Amino acid sequence: MDIILITTIIAALFLVLGLAEPLAAKLRLPYIVILAVLGILIGASALLILAIDYVDVLNPVAEAILALPIRSNVFLYVFLPTLVFQVTLGLNLRRMADDWVPILVMAVIAVLVATLTVGYALSWVTTLPLAVCLLIGSIISTTDPSAVVGVFRSISAPRRLARMIEGESLLNDAAAIALFGVFIELVMAGVPDPTFSSALGRFPMLLFGGVLVGWVAARVAVWLMTLVKSYEMAQISISVALPYLAFIGAEQTIGASGVIAVVVAAMTLQLSGPGRLPPSAWQNLREVWDLLAHWAGALIFILAALLIPRVMEDIRLTDFFLICVVVVAAIVARAIILYGLLPMLTALRLSPVVEQPYRVAMMWGGLRGAVTLALALAVTESVYVPVDVKRVVGIVATGFALFTLLVQGTTLRWMITWLRLDKLSPLDLALSNQVIAVALQTVREDLATTTENYALTHDTVRKEAKRFGARLDDAVKAAEDNAEILDRDRITLGLIALAGAERDTILRLFRERTISSRLSDRILSEADRLIEAARNNGRTGYQRAARRSIAYGPTFQLALLLHNRLHISVPLALITADRFELLISQRLVLRDLHGFIDGRIRRIHGRRVAELLHELLNRRMEAVEKALEGLRLQYPGYAEELERRFIRRTALRLEEREYDHLLHDGLIGEELHTELAQDIAKRRHSAEHRPKLDLAVQKAALVRQFPLFSDMDDRALRRLGRALVTRYVNAGEIIMRRENTARSVFFIASGAVELETAHQKWRLGRGEMFGQMAILMQRPRRTEGRAIAPTTLLVLDETRFLRLLRRSLPLQEAVLESAAKRGIDPELLEVVTQQAAE
Structure with missing residues (x-):
């Protein structure tokens, strides 16, 4: 051509x-x-x-x-990686994690149910072999990412609904394409009745192989991007190569799922990229991918649609009947999941509640498009598939895709409206009316100042002021009409606004490079969770989300397990360093929010609400300070290193801004400004590097802070530091149990522990020890020890403790003092202590 x-x-x-x-x-x-x-x-x-x-x-x-070279491999290898990669790159992964159960159910189990339902429905009404019917079921079981994302982003759908639908459309491609590959092989081999063991046996390789290839490809790409950190175009070019190499590498080298590889590659890049690339480069990369995906999504649809007339020109009356059977079976299969399985998972507390309107929209929003057409086209292109099978597969799959696009796609907006999912809630309506009223009042004040500065004609000002005043009166009246809602829910509205301001502050500080790009996505995700929690559960939800934002998560528990049991400390060091930085960033953000409460919320919701929000904000700041102080006690000096890094980065930002002002005012030239900017870039690269948290060094510093070891010289302290084992425990965790044989003594570096015997309870804090009595008395433990706060312990085994007791007078005095507090005969214990020391 x-x-x-x-x-x-x-x-x-x-x-x-x-x-x-x-x-x-x-x-x-x-x-x-x-x-x-x-x-x-x-x-x-x-x-x-x-x-x-x-x-x-x-x-x-x-x-x-x-004659355009439109083949199935063009759709699958050229357009699909781009679409999947960009959609994944744009998703809020941490917010999607809240709904991971319904997303996985819809993405995997729903594909299997749809394949089986459609396949067996067709086999009951036709003479086609079961393998062909299941092949059709696998083709039409996948919702199309470009179709779903395009529709749900073009209408006013709730973000949670859009997240679930987008997550489903991304992940179910892998399951559907995997099933398609199994059944197309069976059809080409002439196997009429397939067994599912062979089909399911391929899934582990498809899944785990795709995950491995995607992760490795992304890590290599990020490494290459850091090598060319000063060249944005080079970084963007590497990102463009990433999804294609991951897709082809997974499909052609180890027979894994290319879609899974692309999804994992995009997830890995999204999580690690912001911390390794400059903010401007990351923003430009995202913008380029938005444009590429827009073109790819549009072209894949219009090119696929070009094929439809050719595929459908041989349609017969019986084919319409088969299309209707497929439509009904697909809707039934989707209903089984949405109204059967999901409520069951919710009842078992394995999944969040998916409200009724959401389920209706999800059932009607399962659009098919280019992916379905591409798989059908792959069947029609195969020389190993019988001609009559090609015709039926092409017509039925294409007809079903047309139904979802032309019927479901055109009515989905109406469906969203009918379900009232596009309407503002009473809270949102009340907030918008009140905010508009206050905003217009501010505009009127600024407008009056502007007219004075420019000495405008009095008559013109009076006419425009009258027109603007009428609009302001309407806004005030609308706000007053919602007075009942505002009286009842103004605290919730204030919390929503406060969480929104927190999110805006995070974005501003990230753009200014005050907050590390490494943790910006995580902090933004916590702000999003605050907004949703306040919207759904008011003050209680906001406080619960605030506590969760500084709580220790499951990854920390896993890192503790690795450190305490296997002595693998690298994950714990990384997570703890992240926690340090997160708490310092949260403290910075929260301090900026008091001004927003006084400047905005007080004007909108009144003094009482503003004072309550100040109180809630102060509680959050106290919780952050307490958590940060706990880390300072555990890791002396590390917080100061991070704060010094923050000061250096702030100074560089202020210096850069001052040079920009000098350039704008014409006081320096372009050449000098470029030289100064390059110098700042070099110094910023050094300041961006976070100091390493060395747990071994921190343990040595902790040992020196114990009064019990004050009489020991540096050499003895170093030996003791090597002998002590650091153990981290969470609140509520049992440290020692009754009747167990005593093997160790515990020193509290930070946190608090509660000891309990049959007759009494007492609490110990930083610098104290416990567990020594059972060793000295040579009997099983009669005391149970439980952490009542996140606690760091230094653990010394029995032999080394007795050896230390012989040499340390302060330790002997501490043992006797502890015995006196617990009612143990001091004379008897002194004799035992001396015997142990000897």
Whole structure:
């Protein structure tokens, strides 16, 4: 085909893409539906031109359109990696984690249920082999990422609903394509009744192989990006290569799922990229990917739609019946999951509640598109599939995809409206009215100042002020109409606004490089969780989310296990360093929010609400300070190192801003400004490096702080530090149990421990020891020890403790003092202590 003609057709398709978006907005239809209709019209027009004689002059164009090299591998290897990668890159992974159970159920189990339901439904009403029916089921079981994301981002769908649908559409491609590969092999081999053991046996390799390839590819890409940190275009180019190499590497080298590899690669890049790349480079990378995905999503739809007239030109009346059977079976399969399995998981407390309107929207929002058409096209291209099977698969799959696009896609906006999912809640409506009223009051004050500064004509000012005043009166009246809601829920509204301001502050500090890009996504995710918690559960939800933001999570528990049991300390050191930085950043953000309460919330919600929010904010700051102080006690000096790093980064930001002002005012030239900016970039690279947390060094510093070891010289302290084992325990964890044989003595470096015997309880804090009595009295323990706060312990075994007791007078005095507090005969214990010392 002539290259000029191909270039002209591609340019014309881009022109169609540019006109389709405003057309979709004007008709209030999803963009992808317009693209599908235009593609069908173009494909049908090409066929019509070739069929009639009096427009022969257009035959070369029609032949070129129909001869475009549109193959299934073009969709799967060119467009699909781009779409999957960009959608994953744009997802809030930490917020999706809150709904990971329903997402995985819809992405994996729903695909299996849809495949089986559609397959067996077709086998009951046709004479097709079961393998062919299941093949059709696997083709139509996958929702299309570009279709789903495009529709749900074009309508006012709630973010949680959009997250679940987008997560499902991303992950179910891998399951559906895997099932498709199994059943197409069975069809080509002529196996009429397949066994599912062979199909399911491939899933471990597909899943874990894809995860491995995607992770390795992303880690290599991030490493390469850090090597060329000063070249943004090079970093973006590496990111463009990443999804294709991951997809091809997984599919062609080890037979794993290319979609899973791309998803994992994008997740890995999203989690590690912001911490390794400059903020501006990361922002530009995201913008480039948004553009690439927009083009890929639009082209994949319009090119797939071009094929529809050719696939459907041989349709028969019986095919309409099969399409109807598939439609009904697919809806039934989706209903089984949404109304059967998900409520069961919720009842078992394995999944959050998915509300009824959400389930209805999810059932109707399972759109099929280019992925379904590409898989059907792969069947029609195979020379090993019988001709009659090719025809049925192509027509049924294409017909079902058309139904989801032209019926479900065009009515989904109406469905969202009917379910009232696009309406503001009473809280949001009350907040918007009140905020608009206060904003317009502020605008009126600023407008009065502006008119004075510019000495505008009095009559003009009076007329415009009258018009603006009428709008302000309407806004105030609307706010007053919601007085009842505001009286009842103004605290919740204030908390939502406060959490939103917290999110904006985080973004500002990230752009200014005051907050590390390494943790920016995590801190933003916590702010999003605060907003949703306040919206759903008011003050209680906000406080619960605030406590969760500084709590120790399951990864910390795993790191503790590795450190305490296997003496693997690297994960614990990394997580603890992240926690240090997170708490310091939270303290910085929270201190900025008091001004927002006084400047904004007080004007909107009144003095009483503002005072309550100040109190809640002070409690959060106290909790952060307490957690930070606990870390300071555990790791002396490390917090100061991070604070010094923060001061250096702030100074560089202020210096950079001052040079920009000097350039803007014409006081320095471009050449000098460039030289100064390069010098700041070099110093910033050094300041961005976070100091390493060395647990061994920190343990030695902890030992020196114990009064019990004050009489020991540096050499003895170093030996003791090597002998002591650091153990971290969470609040509520049992440290020692009754009747156990005493083998160790515990020294509290930070935190608090409660000891309990049959008759009494007492608490110990930092610098104290416990567990020594049973060793000295040579009897099983009669005391149970439990941590009542996150606690760091230094553990010394029996032999070394007795050896230390012989040499340390302060330790002997501490043992006697502890015995006196617990009612043990001091004379008897002194004799025992002396015997142990000897």
